[in-house]
Amino acid sequence: xxxxxxxxxxxxxxxxxxxxxxxxxxxxxxxxxxxxxxxxxxxxxxxxxxxxxxxxxxxxxxxxxxxxxxxxxxxxxxxxxxxxxxxxxxxxxxxxxxxxxxxxxxxxxxxxxxxxxxxxxxxxxxxxxxxxxxxxxxxxxxxxxxxxxxxxxxxxxxxxxxxxxxxxxxxxxxxxxxxxxxxxxxxxxxxxxxxxxxxxxxxxxxxxxxxxxxxxxxxxxxxxxxxxxxxxxxxxxxxxxxxxxxxxxxxxxxxxx
DNA sequence: TCATTTGTTTCATG
DNA sequence: ACATGAAACAAATG
Numbered sequence: 001x002x003x004x005x006x007x008x009x010x011x012x013x014x015x016x017x018x019x020x021x022x023x024x025x026x027x028x029x030x031x032x033x034x035x036x037x038x039x040x041x042x043x044x045x046x047x048x049x050x051x052x053x054x055x056x057x058x059x060x061x062x063x064x065x066x067x068x069x070x071x072x073x074x075x076x077x078x079x080x081x082x083x084x085x086x087x088x089x090x091x092x093x094x095x096x097x098x099x100x101x102x103x104x105x106x107x108x109x110x111x112x113x114x115x116x117x118x119x120x121x122x123x124x125x126x127x128x129x130x131x132x133x134x135x136x137x138x139x140x141x142x143x144x145x146x147x148x149x150x151x152x153x154x155x156x157x158x159x160x161x162x163x164x165x166x167x168x169x170x171x172x173x174x175x176x177x178x179x180x181x182x183x184x185x186x187x188x189x190x191x192x193x194x195x196x197x198x199x200x201x202x203x204x205x206x207x208x209x210x211x212x213x214x215x216x217x218x219x220x221x222x223x224x225x226x227x228x229x230x231x232x233x234x235x236x237x238x239x240x241x242x243x244x245x246x247x248x249x250x251x252x253x254x255x256x257x
Numbered sequence: 258t259c260a261t262t263t264g265t266t267t268c269a270t271g
Numbered sequence: 272a273c274a275t276g277a278a279a280c281a282a283a284t285g
Contacts, residue, residue, distance in 0.1 A: 075263045109282045
């Protein structure tokens, strides 16, 4: 479930492994996740990646040609870096560099998407993605939320509203902010929205620092306690499992109001 | 065999 | 037309 912190971890890994190296070969496996033609992907040979970027849950590798390799991971996915000829198995895309090292886009459940795009900004616009959650100012966040109805968790997860937050981090943010996921947006005060914004940034940054790994998160985090009946890590309450937005939702009824 | 997982899409409703 | 929300869908796993 790669959400913003996970994708940011991928981006950083790519930034320190695949940039400024000549692409020697591009191997493509026939897979439903590959949305670019074989020919266009092959045309990456001889080029190099110049920049690793991210918007929400998308990761972009900018090519020296100006195009971007756009990656979305779906439910499962990873980018792996292999040293010295080691061979990844079952990857839809494997890129080998002239230093013999290679990089693979892994997507076991095949719900991800791999594209080649010309213009990153146009792509974001076309996909109707909202602003990146980490790049959002307090003012714009509050305004965005005030223009919406429905449940607060649903709004946080809506990629068209803001990009990057999925089921896990929506729960985490509201847990840390002390607000129930099923709360209606109309019933939140401005100061509540401001608090959610502040907590959202803190949670995302903390998760990035810990590479999105549940067992590295602070004990006061919900991540790692996502099980009905688990003691709350912030108060004497008990974690409860419910459904919001037809998704499994965990919260503590005692300190989340 | 089927429930479960998640992000996205589709469709019905208000 | 638009927003919202419920359900469907994708693939794999236990």
